[in-house]
Amino acid sequence: MAVTATSAAFFELVIGSLFYGLFLTLAIFSNMLYIQRIGRSQGTRSRRTLMRIILRKPMIVGGLLITLLISARWVLDVIDTTHGFLNSSDRELYFTAPLRPRAVVELGLISASVFICDIMIIYRLWIVWNRSFVVVLFPMLALLGLLATGIGGTYQLAVDRPGDSMFTGKIKDWIAPEGVFNLVTNLYATGLIAYRICVTKCGLSGAAIIRVKTGNDLSRFLATIVESSALLSVSIIIEMITYSIKSPFHWFVLGNLGSISGISFMLINVRVALGWSQSDEPIVSASKIVFNADGTLSVPARALTDIEVDNGTDREAGKITLTDV
Known part of the structure; x- marks a missing residue:
């Protein structure tokens, strides 16, 4: 069966709802773990004091912002897709040329959620590398490029002419650079975090090698995948490939990119909340x-x-x- 914009939008809503449900479950679970852990560490302090401590945690604040953005985007997606199937006279044109307010806001919410997720990934890179600003300088520059292209692409979609699509309108001049900046940021952070985890868990160079007993090879592999947010990097690569070949499947990948970025971030959040990950304290x-x-x-x-x-x-x-x- 050939993939069309209509079928891609339908499956994006169905599969995207499953992704959103998984993301929301992880978000609630990680926040509960965080709050319980902070409550145990702070003892019998007042709720107001505990709340101030909780809201000073970047991982919690970032998680709340991502949850709001992804939830708002999912609600708009349900409304927009339902309207396209029930009220549109030409479904294929409706989903191929998304020059409508709901689609513009959706793209803005996806770009914002990915942007915040990249901020938190860079923050994890900074923590894992013992608060080294030199290490995060390059991804911070790429992050600024991602912000500029995200804003530009959302604005261009709002002012494109009727009949233009994501593949033929001027927005294509923004989509490609945005994907490049996003991919560069994630691959850079993924590689350095994975390298740091391997060095930390497999040994330190020198006359004597310190090895940390943290489980079998499978658990170490999964920990590296989660900490480096490799799932998001793979999704970005697929999104760029489908866009470059002008495949309608691009709608499916792009629509789920925000939820996948949130899932990647929440998996890291769960590890941190459980104490299985590098904490905010500098490593040895x-x-x-x-x-x-x-x-x-x-x-x-x-x-x-x-x-x-x-x-x-x-x-x-x-x-x-x-x-x-």
Whole structure:
């Protein structure tokens, strides 16, 4: 069966509703975990004090903003798709040339949700790399380009002439650069976060290698996929490919891009809330690993709880002293 704009819009609504339901479940679950964790750590403080602490957490605030944007976009999508099927005289033209207020607002909401998700991914990159501003300088520049093209594309869609489509109107001059900026930001962050996780969990270079026992290879692989938001990067690549070949399937991918970005972010949020991920505290660095005079090794106790030493030759375990540095 050939994929048309009408069929793509229908399946986008059906599958998109499932994605939205998954996203909303993860959003509620992660926020509950966050609130419970903060409540336990803060003890018997007042609710007002706990609320101020909660609202100072970037991951929570970002999650709330993304939830509002994706929810508003899903509601508009239901209304717009229903109107197209029930009231439009030419369904294919209606879904191919989305020059209508609801479609313009939808595109703006998708761009805004992806933009905020990219901000939070860059924030995770900053945390994972021990608050290094040098590491996040390049993605921040790409993020500015994403903001400019997102605003420009939404405006262009609102002023395009009747009969123009996403593939033939002037908006195509904005869609392609927006996809490039989004992809560059995510691939850069994905690669560096994945590299950092592998280095942290597999060992530190030097005379002695510190290995953290954090589970089997499958759990490490899944942790890397989640932390690096690889799901979003793959979705962006598919969206760019379908747009470049002018496939109606592009509507399906573009419509679900906001929910997929939210799912990627909420998966990270759940890991952070459960304490399975790098927290806002700086990670242990090689400069904090100290060899004592008696041959023992001192490392920060809050960073490593179950470690072993590989001396690179006979793999004998060494004596380790945990210190709170």
